[in-house]
Amino acid sequence: MFNCNSLSLLNFTYYFKLSLGICMVIIPFIFLEYLVIRIIRYKEKHHKINKYFIKKRFKEFFYIVVIFLLAYTLNSVIQTPNNKCSLYANRKVISAYKDNLEVVNNSNLSDNSKKEYMDKVLTMAYDNYTKGKTTDITLKLKQEIKKEESVKVEKLNNTNNFLNETDNKKLNGVYVQNGVFYYKGYISGNYSTYSGTNCPSNPLKEGYNNPYGYNNYFYNRLTKFIEEANKNGYKITMSTQGCRTYQTQVNYYNTMERGRAAPPGWSLHGLGIASDLEFYQKDGSVCPSGRNDYSCPSMGWAHQNASKFGLTFPLLYASYREDWHIEPINKQKY
Ligand SMILES: [Zn+2]
Known part of the structure; x- marks a missing residue:
């Protein structure tokens, strides 16, 4: 499964979701208000409402609905459990990722191991965020890396212990x-x-x-x-x-x-x-x-x-x- 193990991907998804939210809620809200205000002003000025004027307003209303529906559909498409990027795209998980990237990169582990550890960081941060857990991610990470590094050294010593x-x-x-x-x-x-x-x-x-x-x-x-x-x-x-x-x-x-x-x-x-x-x-x-x-x-x-x-x-x-x-x-x- 794709795990979304990259800061730029996480950030991108975060801002993408944010802009979808704006398209779904803020833009329709502002335009609706604008429409209502226009209708009220028109009525104040002309004392009655013209048919063509209403028809035009309907067209504008239709565009607002379309923007909302498009944003809503896109949002539901990316919100699948398989799309980890979308799950993890929140400030808390992203900042945990940022905080622990250096800890992992400074270790003596292989690139593959480093990737696995960053996967773990994401899972732990997500659990902290959604299940109310309070795991100290950095501490746990440092302990696990230390353990793996010592196993690695032991293995190397055994390999070359031909005596x-x-x-x-x-x-x-x-x-x-x-x-x-x-x-x-x-x-x-x-x-x-x-x-x-x-x-x-x-x-x-x-x-x-x-x-x-x-x-x-x-x-x-x-x-x-x-x-x-x-x-x-x-x-x-x-x-x-x-x-x-x-x-x-x-x-x-x-x-x-x-x-x-x-x-x-x-x-x-x-x-x-x-x-x-x-x-x-x-x-x-x-x-x-x-x-x-x-x-x-x-x-x-x-x-x-x-x-x-x-x-x-x-x-x-x-x-x-x-x-x-x-x-x-x-x-x-x-
Ligand atoms: Zn020879």
Whole structure:
């Protein structure tokens, strides 16, 4: 339902209703009086009333009735219970709206929440006005906003409280304790310790929360991180290659420049705890190579905020810089 949540709309409706009231009552009243006075004066002057004179007066009277009926009809049309503007268009409700607009606008809430609070102000002010309630609107508003703001902060803290993560169930040989990712260290000749040898072939059916084969906890951190980036207007995407098989790593190693790909068996990509991100410009194009944190603001944001989400870019200062390669911040071999 349309809620008439705007000061200018409320004011407009108020003055519109006022002018309808004037058209319905004051104008007809003044003209009627004027008509009567004219008739009386005419009679005083001529001692009797002419037929044509009366006919003319009837015409004027007809116009008065038409103005009244038009205003009356318009007024009944806008006075429906669905038209909140018309219900709320009175001085008391409008001044309550004005008084509390600043309280709501100064809060840290989203625009949608602010709108909801102003809806509440209107309902409370209307109840005060029509049902004789005496709610202290500003006080109630401040209490509710404070409550919502604290819930919001708590939620954010929980979101980023990755140090609470503990799950001893191994996925691809990786488990998590107090936010630290434990993974099997590479032992030469011990094939079971090679990364990429345990990638799931159907992740969603094998206990993973994503179709790519990323470790569940790493995936959660990445998702929250990317969501927050998007909220701030930066487009970032994660690679759909969540778990790189040993064979793929062999191919990369053999075809890429030395130092570019980790030796087969070593890469954290094969354990589902590394990802390669794609960074985008405002116009939707991919940030080109040779970029830096300033020429590619989405990457700048990512490099600056990763740690808040339990993530890190470990190859920023490597001899072969990989500004897109991201991993969990706390890792340990077992
Ligand atoms: Zn990588």
